[in-house]
Amino acid sequence: MSRVRIPIGFVFSQSGPYQMMSGEMLKSARMAVDEVNADPAFDFEFVPHLRDPAGVVAAYHTACEDLIRDVGVDHIIGCYTSASRKQVLPIIERTDRLLWHPARYEGFECSDNVIYVGAAPNHTVVPLVRYMLDHLADEAFCVGSNYVWTWETNRVTRELVGGAGGRILAERLLELGERNVAHIIEEIIARRPPVVLNTLVGESSYVFMRALHDATIRAGVTTSVLSCSLCEPELKLIGGRAAAGCITSSAYFESIDLSENKAFVSRWKARYGADSSPSVDGQSTYVCVMLLAHAIRRAGSTETGEVRRAAGNHLYLSPQGPVWVDPDNNHCFLTPRLARSTASGQYDIFWAADAPQKPDPYLSALDATPPSRLRDIGAPSIDPHWQRRLH
Amino acid sequence: MTRQSPLSVRGRAALVIARDERELSTIRRQLDRLGVRMNAWDATADGDIAEQAADIALLDADLFPIEQTPKLPLDPAIPIVALIGTETPSRLKWLLDLKPASFLIKPIRSAGLYSALVMAFGVASQRADAAARIQQLETRVRSRRLVITAVLSLMENRKLSEPAAFALIRRTAMQRRTTIEELSAEIVASGGQVPLAMRPS
Numbered sequence: 001m002s003r004v005r006i007p008i009g010f011v012f013s014q015s016g017p018y019q020m021m022s023g024e025m026l027k028s029a030r031m032a033v034d035e036v037n038a039d040p041a042f043d044f045e046f047v048p049h050l051r052d053p054a055g056v057v058a059a060y061h062t063a064c065e066d067l068i069r070d071v072g073v074d075h076i077i078g079c080y081t082s083a084s085r086k087q088v089l090p091i092i093e094r095t096d097r098l099l100w101h102p103a104r105y106e107g108f109e110c111s112d113n114v115i116y117v118g119a120a121p122n123h124t125v126v127p128l129v130r131y132m133l134d135h136l137a138d139e140a141f142c143v144g145s146n147y148v149w150t151w152e153t154n155r156v157t158r159e160l161v162g163g164a165g166g167r168i169l170a171e172r173l174l175e176l177g178e179r180n181v182a183h184i185i186e187e188i189i190a191r192r193p194p195v196v197l198n199t200l201v202g203e204s205s206y207v208f209m210r211a212l213h214d215a216t217i218r219a220g221v222t223t224s225v226l227s228c229s230l231c232e233p234e235l236k237l238i239g240g241r242a243a244a245g246c247i248t249s250s251a252y253f254e255s256i257d258l259s260e261n262k263a264f265v266s267r268w269k270a271r272y273g274a275d276s277s278p279s280v281d282g283q284s285t286y287v288c289v290m291l292l293a294h295a296i297r298r299a300g301s302t303e304t305g306e307v308r309r310a311a312g313n314h315l316y317l318s319p320q321g322p323v324w325v326d327p328d329n330n331h332c333f334l335t336p337r338l339a340r341s342t343a344s345g346q347y348d349i350f351w352a353a354d355a356p357q358k359p360d361p362y363l364s365a366l367d368a369t370p371p372s373r374l375r376d377i378g379a380p381s382i383d384p385h386w387q388r389r390l391h
Numbered sequence: 392m393t394r395q396s397p398l399s400v401r402g403r404a405a406l407v408i409a410r411d412e413r414e415l416s417t418i419r420r421q422l423d424r425l426g427v428r429m430n431a432w433d434a435t436a437d438g439d440i441a442e443q444a445a446d447i448a449l450l451d452a453d454l455f456p457i458e459q460t461p462k463l464p465l466d467p468a469i470p471i472v473a474l475i476g477t478e479t480p481s482r483l484k485w486l487l488d489l490k491p492a493s494f495l496i497k498p499i500r501s502a503g504l505y506s507a508l509v510m511a512f513g514v515a516s517q518r519a520d521a522a523a524r525i526q527q528l529e530t531r532v533r534s535r536r537l538v539i540t541a542v543l544s545l546m547e548n549r550k551l552s553e554p555a556a557f558a559l560i561r562r563t564a565m566q567r568r569t570t571i572e573e574l575s576a577e578i579v580a581s582g583g584q585v586p587l588a589m590r591p592s
Contacts (some may be wrong), residue, residue, distance in 0.1 A: 089502070106506065110424055111500070364425050364426030
């Protein structure tokens with residue numbers, strides 16, 4: 001008996017300012033589709049249709065319109081920036097389709113037609129700043145790309161640091177793609193902040209990390225660099241010692257010591273080369289495809305409402321550990337982790353939450369005022385079975 | 392008193408005046424996510440109902456006939472978010488009398504509610520500031536004649552020029568941490584027998 005062929009949409013920019021990240025996402029999406037299609041546990045197969053908006057925000061709408069009206073997909077996986085997601089929300093909602101969104105983002109959104117698989121702000125910036133306050137310093141120098149992710153990450157940071165009696169020494173913003181970082185490096189060397197919070201993205205971040213490394217060595221200055229977005233493929237682009245020592249908050253690292261992840265990484269390397277690494281957004285894209293496949297199987301349908309209901313609370317053992325969609329807000333329970341980057345382009349994980357944390361896209365459970373130890377963060381406890389599993 | 396930032400909506404209470412179950416359930420879900428407590432009132436009760444404790448009200452503007460302004464069980468200082476379906480001028484004219492602090496177009500989606508709440512809290516706080524400022528200015532205007540009388544009395548009693556008399560009143564008011572208007576009232580009431588500030592040496 002031939003399997004039902006289900007068309008799904010991929011919207012990933014294959015050129016433009018974040019081409020590298022969305023390229024990694026597409027690689028993971030393709031790998032996941034091949035695995036679903038090869039797995040007899042699914043009585044259907046996915047037929048992916050790729051659209052490439054080339055990093056042009058307006059082109060995302062056209063891409064989705066085309067996928068929905070011409071190809072007839074019910075489910076679209078993709079978008080990387082919030083600007084691109086906001087662009088496609090109206091058509092996705094009007095036609096009642098589901099967008100499976102892999103990238104972490106700044107929160108403050110909750111559409112019934114989006115499954116947010118990437119981390120919410122309580123998974124990323126909150127544990128990172130708590131760690132900083134507990135173990136490093138209560139003063140930070142913020143440098144970031146001039147867009148919504150940086151603005152909101154800095155706002156949360158300011159609130160937490162201010163609540164603990166510390167302060168933000170400076171907030172410096174660079175236009176997306178800007179490569180001239182010299183004036184900011186100069187200021188950092190002059191002011192010697194104990195912590196630099198880096199929310200630059202793409203090339204700006206790589207140039208900054210290299211320049212900061214050189215300048216701190218020359219000036220004999222030590223500072224801790226914090227990030228909630230850097231990932232292994234980017235460490236390789238930064239290169240060598242300049243990429244080492246960055247304290248990063250993420251739900252996924254290649255070095256996660258779980259059997260699901262080891263198997264995932266070895267399948268990845270077999271497919272894309274022993275030197276390549278899956279990224280946090282790539283792994284999340286893989287999880288999107290898998291959550292979709294499981295939900296369609298449980299629903300016995302691709303219809304939006306039924307798939308959304310089937311996805312809610314359904315636990316999937318992903319490479320990053322157990323993941324499930326919170327039906328309260330369509331975001332995912334994920335396990336926040338903190339790690340330190342190494343010169344070999346990997347991460348040493350030194351902290352993980354006891355259990356997957358309830359997503360809090362509006363940070364409505366966040367209390368900035370009392371000094372709180374890292375282990376106190378977060379959310380309702382879950383089945384101790386998963387706590388054991390994670391340790 | 393420190394006032395809560397309009398951006399922080401968690402822990403506040405909303406009274407939702409609406410009947411449509413779909414709208415109510417969307418609003419309830421989104422308020423839950425925001426950490427806002429919700430009470431619903433379907434506006435059907437006859438006669439007077441007790442004033443509801445709430446920090447904000449969400450009002451379905453299509454719920455009431457337009458011939459009269461509805462009597463809401465709310466402190467008038469509570470900001471109102473209007474939920475608008477019919478955009479006819481007759482309905483909007485009715486709505487303006489309720490002085491909504493912000494609005495949302497129905498059908499309600501999850502997107503927009505947080506902005507509407509923040510706007511409403513912000514507008515309410517700006518309105519409170521403006522009302523306090525107006526009251527302060529009105530008091531000043533009302534006291535203008537008193538100040539003039541006090542200045543004239545000092546000019547006469549102490550042989551001062553008008554600028555010097557006014558400067559003396561202002562300096563004394565500052566030293567006593569009172570207002571020029573209140574001090575002027577005292578000067579007038581006592582026939583100029585109020586101890587005044589020394590000239591700065």
